[in-house]
Amino acid sequence: MSRTLRRLLSPSPPPAMQRDTVRLRLDDAEIEVLRVRDPRARRIKLSVDERGARLTLPLRASLSMGERFLEQHRGWLAQQLRHYRSDRMPAPLVPGEPGQLPLRGELLPLHWQEGRYAKLDIDAQGACVQWPARGTPAMLQRLLREFYEAQTRADLGQWLPRYLPGLPRAPTRIRLKVMSSQWGSLAPDGSMALDLALVLGHPAAFEYVLVHELCHLLQANHSPAFWHEVEQRFPAWREQRDYFHLEGRRLKAMLRQLL
Structure with a gap:
């Protein structure tokens, strides 16, 4: 088989995902929604996690179809974003600063102590991290x-x-x-x-x-x-x-x- 024929018969690589953002006003705030055109997607999908909102479009869907989908699910999107408000998530842990450690449905108070090596234990006050200076x-x-x-x-x-x-x-x-x-x-x-x-x-x-x-x-x-x-x-x-x-x-x- 010639090189040209082999190239013609070989499956072409799948198109790469395309990403951009679209702005949407919810209540009194304007948010950015990550818009992803995914060759593997079979339907339009809207999802939310702690990073924000994501709109996934299959290749056959137009941008206007995606915008209409956003409008139709505006109420759901606002509800999901409220679910991920910062007051429902513990703040990221910062060495040396008091924090909260999620475990078994609770948020344990977390405190730090200097130590030669890193170690995490549960104690009477909650959770304690022994932390080296060069952690x-x-x-x-x-x-x-x-x-x-x-x-x-x-x-x-x-x-x-x-x-x-x-x-x-x-x-x-x-x-x-x-x-x-x-x-x-x-x-x-x-x-x-x-x-x-x-x-x-x-x-x-x-x-x-x-x-x-x-x-x-x-x-x-x-x-x-x-x-x-x-x-x-x-x-x-x-x-x-x-x-x-x-x-x-x-x-x-x-x-x-x-x-």
Whole structure:
């Protein structure tokens, strides 16, 4: 095959994403919405997180279609942005300055002490960080991740013995990850992944996610039979699912801010 023919028959690379901003007035304030034209998108989508609002357009959608979509969802957008007001998010941690550390549905008072190496512990006053004089932001992020991973594994060690006896087998392993949308997953090989942000929320909500994923060892679907298994082990699962609908984005946003 000639080089020219090979080039003609080879699949062309997908178009790159295009980004710009569009201004929108909400109530008495004007905001900037990040507009992204994504070749992978199949529909117009509006999303909000702690960084602001994002409008995603598929290639076939015109700019005017996107603007009309924004206008139609103006009320929803204002409500979501209020949800991410700064008073609902703890301030970023600054070494040496008092702060708040989210853990298990609470904001623990955080104080600092000089130390030879970085260490984070829970004490009677809340949380205490031993911090070296030459500590770096990367060191703080690593310390926080190790702390949250240890706290997560402590919770799992408390709950797993309660649920494993009723299952055909245990998960082959459990991985802790920072997940963008999911809270957990179970792979065909039996390995489980859990979002590290779970330990920031109410313990009952975390326990529900664990039970949910464990029940996939019995039913690899979301059939009525699966939900029956969840119901038998965790009758209050609906309440915790509603909790994630209300607070899930904020929990994930707090973890991103910390790490």
